[in-house]
Amino acid sequence: MDIAEQRRHFPALQDKTYLNFGGQGPLPTPAITAICAAYEQGQVWGPFSRRALDWVAEQEHLTRATLATTLNVAAADITLTQSTTQGCTIVLWGWPWQAGDHLLLSDGEHPGVVATVAQLAQRFGLTWSTCPLSYCTEDTITILEQAVQPQTRMLVLSHILWHTGEVLPLAEIGAFCAQRDIKLLIDGAQSLGVMPLDVTGVDFYTATGHKWLCGPAGLGVLYIHPQYREYLQPTHCGWRGLQGFTYQQPQWSPDGQRHEIATTAWELGVGLQASLTLHQSWGTATQRYGRLTQLAAELWTQLGEIPHLMRLLPHPPPCGLVSFRMANYSPETLAQKLEQRGILVRAVAAGNCTRASIHYLTTGEELTQLVQALRELQGGTDPHVGTPEK
């Protein structure tokens, strides 16, 4: 399908060069329309009416099934969350830790996840450390081999590192963990909606619908391998995951719903479904990934020709993130300057870099606009300030 036609469904793409899908995806009109229609219809039926309760059950099923499809797993393995981070907390707090257990993280994990691990370690007497995977000069497995300890029980890694755009080899890491009885928790914030996913070898995979899938903010997903479904203890739990009591002991749902808490805005699920339907109408996950990596490689190549600009990856990114540093500009200043020209990217402090997110919805013209703007800023021909910042 024509990409221009597809882009017409996204109001935010009409008058901007939008390259911040890794921050948040734009919401298409069909999603907004569906959300608003759901709110209106709910009032026609009346909350808690038989019809409204049926609708809730239906949306719960459809939202779960939709997200299961994007991860290529069974719906029963899906726990609906509010965010990628909440998926992490469900796993981290649910695992039956023993004092002295060790967690290993990469040095490129999101601060929210690192903070949760640190807090958890304090509570249960655990230890944790990081290993240098962000700027991977050696083989990933070699680095992991050097970093694991006899007490390592869980490895917490991003599928795609959010600052560099490095994609970690999940299958190899999964095999590495299986050999050592180490559980593998993967943060898929920058991968869900980017590439076809295969979670073989992964024990826990957490992600969100509001970035690359272009769903509404506030709806995420956690995959739990069926083997650990009952082993992982519900912590922040509630009636939604509860089936009843036997001798004062709660009986939790046999599926991923056991880790869900209580009332939620099902209208968000309606929006996410509409977004995904729209993506699928354009092409399969493989087709979308194909176009996205082609565009990302183009940008990576063009950036290589700009003097005094350093790309973070030594190879074309196998994902949607193209990160770089440019002489004379802090990442924040550069992002601001670009936004003044209608180009939305993001400064990522963790990588001391500016990050452009390339989606299948991106166009070649947008890449040209970004490159042209960077050249102007670099050459001091920025019409907005006259000379580059020292």
Place this chain on the structure above:
Amino acid sequence: MDIAEQRRHFPALQDKTYLNFGGQGPLPTPAITAICAAYEQGQVWGPFSRRALDWVAEQEHLTRATLATTLNVAAADITLTQSTTQGCTIVLWGWPWQAGDHLLLSDGEHPGVVATVAQLAQRFGLTWSTCPLSYCTEDTITILEQAVQPQTRMLVLSHILWHTGEVLPLAEIGAFCAQRDIKLLIDGAQSLGVMPLDVTGVDFYTATGHKWLCGPAGLGVLYIHPQYREYLQPTHCGWRGLQGFTYQQPQWSPDGQRHEIATTAWELGVGLQASLTLHQSWGTATQRYGRLTQLAAELWTQLGEIPHLMRLLPHPPPCGLVSFRMANYSPETLAQKLEQRGILVRAVAAGNCTRASIHYLTTGEELTQLVQALRELQGGTDPHVGTPEK
């Protein structure tokens, strides 16, 4: 203000006798309009644009301030949640328990909360028990005195019991707890939006915006007494409550935000603000509570005149819940029969009762309709089935 005029803002109240505010409140048109406008405006700015980020900060502030007002507390004491239950889990998992500690609950707490306590007890080697406050024949404090143990560290109670509609005396219970160094966690699901609230003596108060406040589902609130703000450990936490790290130790926000996780749908906050503004345009919390209790008392009195109908409370309810049992009908069947007549109430299994929720938005005509329908069903003159169910 005229109540008929106020009701015109609620689509769900136009063609139904809506008496299930305790299940979920109807969403007024201004809230739906505000939510949809926020989604549209966000796309005009573009997600993560400077203007959009300012809007998020603004909505975060306004939502927190709005909910602080409803609880009569400072905004810094507020943690935004997704639901009443999530507020409970933040407190229950955040408290630094010691093995052997005891929690005391009433016998009328919500199953989701009871299940969380049971799960928590299992994890940390705690004990818990319940005390009979649902059908309060004795003085509350006398019952609590008999039920507390030397190891009791926390009392978990509903402000208003969700099945009977009994209102517990918070101030007295707070004083009782303070004398014994027992922390007091209050579930305010059936009180926020019903009555003016005074949390003096309460350590933790959790509630939701989607019931009596008529906000959208998926937005709740937790009050944490400033004394315990830093004592309560973040558990399911993330970047939203994080300020940074000092020597690998997370530094959490100094206010209630420290317990918030990550990305959320701020559009829900916009909706809740619109709902509350509408309520306030009709009258103060005291005025709304006055009308509500007057109507609830009227219904309670009228129900007393129906033969073979038992009211759960021996006195007019000091809240919006009027619960009853009627001979020959299970609560579920009765609720279904009433819904067939366009009257929405709820069966509450915990109380083996049918529960009518009376709001300040309720009218005398609606009470008459409910009473008339019950009389018809009781008298076997139900046009829908002919004879009452045995």
